[in-house]
Amino acid sequence: MAGFGPVTSSSNQATEPEAPFKTLVAEGVPELDRRLSDELDTVNAAATEGVAPARELTVQIVDDGGVLAAGLSGWTWGVAAGIGMTWVSERVRGEGLGARLLAAFEDEARTRGCTHVFVTSFTFQAPGFYERHGYHEILRWEGVPTPTSADVHFRKEL
Template structure:
């Protein structure tokens, strides 16, 4: 019988088990986290980007900007720096996903294209999966 366990800790354990399995089939030693941040003088976070590089791919997981820095070029510079680091690590492509109310136009402005759109996500919106060749 299956035991329900709806915790973040268990989700992380499941991810770890998949990572262990994957390591049997490819060299994961080159998988690296990629993170960038911008803070103000007080140490408050104004911008954050997080993802990971592996093989030819940079998976951009998160890009967030505080309202006070939006529309001022900070996001463009942050994205360009992450792409530069990814290229330096040997990546040729970027993949990301963004919700319909988030940043699709921003990414398109920077050369990303929609590969696939998941409709009705999570209920009435949609999620766009986007890529870019570096």
């Protein structure tokens, strides 16, 4: 695993166990992400026996040449669905592709037994878009990621 080396601050040294443990800090480690996801999937499956397992759900819209014009990625798990990322190319914004993405995602989430969808949008992204499509604000975290913006969380009943 790549990393920048052990953390050496005195506050960490006082509370960390002795060797053989090291604390590594890095920009990003895809292998670690995969391992954590696998480990959490195992724990979550055991804790939610009988519930539909977590599954990825993606929607793509491509033009006649196969070039991606819009996409959405998320997940379903039990009765919940979550949207992680939504993107529409600037060249086709305002043509209804975002609405098509949402409709296709919500339809498949219903098919999988979901009763609601969660999504997060920063105020400089698309909170109005989600509100226009029936999403209701459930949490607003002011000052994130900048002092003048907010992280807005939405939920929609399917």
